[in-house]
Amino acid sequence: MPDAALPTLLGIRSHERKRRPMTIATAFTTLKSKRRTLTRAFAAVLAAATLFGNAACGTAQNASAEGIAEPVDGKTTKVTIGVCAGPYGDMVEEVFAPLLKEKGYEVSTKVFNDYVQPDKALTSGKIDANLMQHGNYLKKFSADNSLDLISLGQTPTLGLGIYSNKYHSIDEIADGATVAIANDGSNLARSLGVLQQNKLVTIKDGVDATKASVNDITSNPKHLNIKPIDAAQLARSLDTVDVSLVPGNYSWAAGLDPKNALALEQQDDGVIEVFAIAGQNKDTHFAKTVRDLLGSDEFRQAIAASKFKDFGKPASWAE
Known part of the structure; x- marks a missing residue:
């Protein structure tokens, strides 16, 4: 290839060739310079994209760290409640779910096969609350495993x-x-x-x-x-x-x-079932809603009309 043809292939205009005759060496120097410019531009775009991505991820993490969202503008918030095989899954679905739906929460249950996994799932955020243990168990398991779990209140309980x-x-x-x-x-x-x-x-x-x-x-x-x-x-x-x-x-x-x-x-107070939640969510709207519900006449009336009516009652119900 003649030297004169190379600048044209490199995109150099004809009047530039007239002002400054270009050799092969000069052409390759120009090409390298353009490549460096493109590389820098690409790097800048990539850096901006990474920064934006990190900012977006940070927003998502912050939202997650805020805990259970409060229902707003007529929209419901989905919550998952962990249970074990037995009556408390039924109690969640037949009593808690309808009452909480009126407060803006859509409830689903996740069934576990033992007493260990529900508290671990609650700690990790895989579920939002659980109803499967009495107060003594919650205190001991939390202490033995260094977990920050709290009770929002007691529910009627079928004794051992x-x-x-x-x-x-x-x-x-x-x-x-x-x-x-x-x-x-x-x-x-x-x-x-x-x-x-x-x-x-x-x-x-x-x-x-x-x-x-x-x-x-x-x-x-x-x-x-x-x-x-x-x-x-x-x-x-x-x-x-x-x-x-x-x-x-x-x-x-x-x-x-x-x-x-x-x-x-x-039954004594320590073996009454409790509605548990992660400590980090104790001040959420959901936690307040459940606390209020457990102490309400509305909840007591719903239990009285259910198949759980003969379960042992929390001592506070006699007050």
Whole structure:
């Protein structure tokens, strides 16, 4: 290729060639300069795009960090409430959901198979609240796992029951019978408390009722073989053990009739179910709405008209 043709290919006008004859070396120098200019321009555009993208992401994170949004301009806010198998999922769907819909919240439930995952999901933000645990469990699990979870209030509760496919009364329980109880700390202690209420064991004096363990038993007159297992397996264990102490949510899910229990626990304040939320959301409009709802006549009337009407009630309902 002749030297004269190269400048034309590089986009250099003819009058420029006349003013300044260009050699091949000069042409390549010009080409490199243009490439540097384009590279710098591209870099500037990329930097601006990155800055904009980061700003946009920052806005999204800030919005997420603000917690559960308040319904505005007639729009509903979607909230997910974690539950375990049993009556409290039904309670959320049949009582809470309609009442909260009137307040601008569209409720859905997420069902978990154990007591551990709902609180972890609440901490991570995968759900917005949960209704699956009593107050003692919430306090102990939160403390043991360094979680910031709080109760917004109590709900009617189906108590723990002593069930058996073999015996029809507490007095019938034989010497050496195998008795299944929950293996998580707070429900294990709760189960021992129910056994003590029915004079089947005695727990040593001075032991925190929420922290008692099998090692704290000082008297076991029927020499019961106490077998801690996962709470979710307690109802199913009735086919393989003599007696099982089943928390209300799992007895409900298994279709056990409380009327057929050998005994039901005498509920104290610590074993009443609570509506829990992450601490960072305690001051949200949603949290205030739920607190107000739990203390309202509207909620009590809805419970009275539901299949949960015979559940144990929070002490505050008697005030």
